[in-house]
Amino acid sequence: MAHFKKANSLNEWMDQRLGVNTLKKVMQSEYWIPKDINFLWAMGMVLAATFGILVVSGIFLLMYYIPDTKLAFDSVNYITMTEVGYGWLWRHVHGIGASLVFLIIYIHMFTGIYYGSYKRGRELIWLSGMLLFVLFSAEAFSGYMLPWGQMSYWAGMVITNLFEGFSPDFAGGALNSPALVEWIRGDYVPDQAFLGRFFMLHVFLMPLMIIGVIVLHFGTLRLPHVNNQEGADIDFDEAAALWKAGNKKESKVIPFSPVFLSKDVFVLGVYFILFFYLVFYNFSFAMDPVNFDPADGLKTPAHIYPEWYFLWSYEILRPFSKDLGLLAFIFAQGIFFALPFLDRSPNVAPAGRRGLFNIWFWILLIDCIILTFMGKLPPEGIWNVIGFWAAITFFALWIALPIITMLEKKK
Amino acid sequence: MRELKIFAVVAIFSGILYYGVEPFAHGQMHKHVDSNGLVYDGKADIAEASKDKKEAKTKFWAEVAEIAKLKGDVAAGEGGYAMCMGCHMDGIPNMGGVVPPSLEHAGAIYDKNYLIALVKDPAMASNVDHKYADTMMHPMGSVGSMFPTPQSIADVVAYLQAKKAGDVTPKVAYEEACMRCHANRYGKLTHLGTAPVTKSNIMTGYDVEGMKFKQKVAEEQALVAAYMGKLPPDLSIIYRARSHHFLETLIENPQGQLAGTAMPRVGLNQNGMDKVMKYLQETGDPSKPKREALGPWVIGFFVIFTILAYLWKQAHWRDLH
Structure with missing residues (x-):
């Protein structure tokens, strides 16, 4: 036994029992963040x-939500909105949070792409981040089912239909599985079993x-460190030593807490x-207004969109045939x-200094953004044409990526 | 400076994104219908009518305009109104599809021209004559024989406008104008009005009186559904499901927004429209007054929070460069 x-x-x-001083150093006072x-x-x-706000507001909503196809709609729209003190506030906070979390995820992703923060040791940061994106998508989709409105029902119908796979003619029907759709729904159509799961x-x-994956995502950051605005390769030991010696101006780094955190909190305030x-x-x-009509399996809404x-x-x-x-x-x-493997250039630098990659970005x-617009507009006339070409452009961009990054000069 | 430029780029792209998926996309998805300013002159009816009906509709609305010019005699109208009360009275059961609505505030919530048109020919006035082509008669179809002359119509409408025009609450306006077809469960309104207060038997757990009322409501719903083609939707939260403008123009002329719908025109005047919309808002969006009271405080809190956070940040970052 230890002494x-x-x-x-x-x-x-x-500290004797949990090593809190070491923990504090590793995660706060000596977790070095570039200054630039x-x-x-x-x-x-x-x-x-x-995410914290979504969890807290979700806990309050969960206290009154009833996962029953006959009661779910009114438990959300009447009990929570009318009978529960500040229930409307928690619901609006949860709804806005669920939407804004994706805006910030996209800003976060495109920041990573712009500054090249997914390579030279940072591949796992990108991969765990993408995994988070997928999990957040599943979380958002499953949450959207819960009010059991028209859009919940029909979005659930459309998305679970995707699991039927390719048409029976494709690959001899090997990838066609209506049974999988029923297995996922627990029924022929979205109903009680579907809502419950x-x-x-x-x-x-x-x-x-x-x-769990947020913890992993933080973990993947610790060794390669956060990128900086110029993509500069910083000697963190040297810079940390300068900081600890009191040369704050000369050092290229700052500690996570309190210096980096103080700026985060300010940005949080604005947000x-x-x-x-x-x-x-x-x-x-x-x-969405459509989701304030209760689910009705006999009445398809005029426009279904996610x-x-x-x-x-x-x-x-949408612009293609089923299999395609x-x-x-x-x-x-x-x-x-x-992305980290398709970008063949070793340069870690902002896109603005990477020539063709800048145009690609x-x-x-x-x-x-164009795909996003077309996804909501009715699929007819000119919108279809624009949507088709925007989808083609999307594929072309990813096919071009390895080529244009190979052509990029090493800096 | 650089931070502000980056912020501007992020803000511009987010703004474009918002514009595209919200105002622009919704503008493309829903056709815009203009209001006729709650003037019931049959303009839209005639414009939308098929060729063989255009003439009849033009003639009908011209006659309505002529009757509107007559001076109604309130005392004579009172006698006419006695005939209305044969059906429009408390506790009357379903007649030909719907429960005849109370007319207690008819003069306050319905437009004069519309009332004239309705007494003259209910199907034409409410723009649902397509429903009664050959086989069916409007439940109020016999009204023509009660008020055969233009003057008798002018008199009864004058009576409604003089004597049935008291102050009306949003809820009562909804009960008189909408409830016979549209329940509002968040407002605790059924097709037969507010459910009576009943109690469960403490020994069995069953509320027999309540169940009896529910059965009556279910039977009434079946009649309304058979008459209308489907059960008209409960309007508890319709205020969140459709825009304010959509609801107003739908109520003003249902055929304009939903061509072929079985919903009759209700003929609300400005007062009636405001009251009904207020009720729909109260049941559909009850948190509005609370939001407006709390919003400035929460946002004020975060403004102060942000100022303090900025000062804290400056204290740490001042010496860094």
């Missing part, structure tokens, strides 16, 4: 805070996995002003994972 001396303070007592950063480096903390996924399994403005005065974009953050991948699926569309959809879902961003 324990009498502790003279609570801190010492804790901008507010986009605070998005991770903004995401963590938004998506409820479980939303309030238990998905959040649990998200929390929360926007967040609560939306909660109180402009929430309807995050709570929430805005899924529109780009929905539009990649499914292939395109699978490609779009997976391809972002491959801005076209990708604009293309994703």
Whole structure:
């Protein structure tokens, strides 16, 4: 057994047993962050805070939610909104949080792409981040089922239908599986079994996995360190020694706490002003009107579309025939994972200094926005044509990526 | 400076994204229907009518305009109104599809021209004559024989406007104008009005009186559904499901928003429209007053929070460069 001396303070007592001083050094006071950063480096903390808000508001909503197809709609729209004190506030906070978390995820992702923060030791940061994106998508989709409105029902119908796979003519029918759809739904159509399992996924399994992968995501950051605005290769030991010697101006790094954190908290403050403005005065974009009609399996809504953050991948699926569309959809879902390996250039630098890659980056961003618009517009006339070509552009961009990055000069 | 430029780029792209998926996309998805300013002159009816009906509709609304010019005699109208009360009275059961609505505030919530048109020909006035082509008669179809002359119509409408025009609450306006077809469960309104207060038998756990009322409501719903083609939707939360403008223009002329719908025009005047919309908002979006009261405090808190956070950040970052 280890030898324990009498502790003279609570801190010492804790340190003997849990190593809190070491922990504090590793995770805060000597976790070095480059000094040359901008507010986009605070998005991770903004995401963590938004996830926290979603968990807390979700706990309050969960107390009154009833996962029963006959009662779910009114438990959300009447009990929570009318009979529970501040229930409306928790619901709007949860709805806005669920929408904004994706806006911030996309900003976070495109920041990573722009500054090349996914290579030279940072591959796992990107991969665990993409895994989080997938888990958040599953969390958002399962949560969207719960109010059991028209859009819940029909989105559930459309998305679970995807699991039927390719048509019976494709590959001799080997990849056609209507039985899988029934297995996922627990019924022929979305009904009680369906709602019950998506409820479980939303309030238990998905959040649990998200929390686990968030810890992994933080872990993957610790050794390669956070990137900086110029992509500079910093000698962290040397810079840390300078800081510890008191040469704050000369050192290229700052400690995570309190220096980096103080800026994060400021950015959080600005973010929360926007967040609560939306909660109180402009929430309807995050709570689609169609979902305020109760689910009705006999009445298909005129327009079925997912929430805005899924529109780009929905539009990649839509302009094609069933089999081609499914292939395109699978490609779009997976391809972002491959980014660190498709970018063949060793340069870690902001896109602005990487020639062709800079053009690639801005076209990708604009293309994703165009796909998003087309995903919501009715699939007719000119919108179909634009959507088709935007989807083709998406594929062309990813095919071009290895080529243009190989051509890039080494810096 | 650089941070502000980056922020501007992020804000511009987010703004474009928002514009595209919200105002722009919704503008493309839903056709815009203009209001006729709650003037019931049959303009839209005539414009939308098929060729063979155009003439009849033009003639009908011209006659309505003529009757509107007559000076109604309130005392004579009272006698006419006695005939209305044969059906429009408390506790009357379903007649030909719906429960005849109370007319207690008819003069306050319905438009004068519309009332004239309705007494003259209910199917034409509510723009659902397509429903009664050959086989069926409007449940109120016999009204024509009660008020055969233009003057008799002018009199009864004058009576409604003079004597049935008291103050009306949003809930009562909804009960009189909408409830015979549309329940509102968040407002605790069934097709037969507010459910009576009943109690469960403490020894069996069953509320027999409550169940009897529920059965009556279910039977009434079956009649309404058979008459309308389907059960008209409960309007508890319709205020969140459709835009304010959509609801107003739908109520003003249902055929304009949903061509071929079985919903009759209700003929609300400005007062009636405001009251009904207020009720729909109260049941569909009850947190509005609470949001407006709390919002400034929460946002104020975060403004102060942000200022303090900025000062804290400056204290740490001042010496770094």
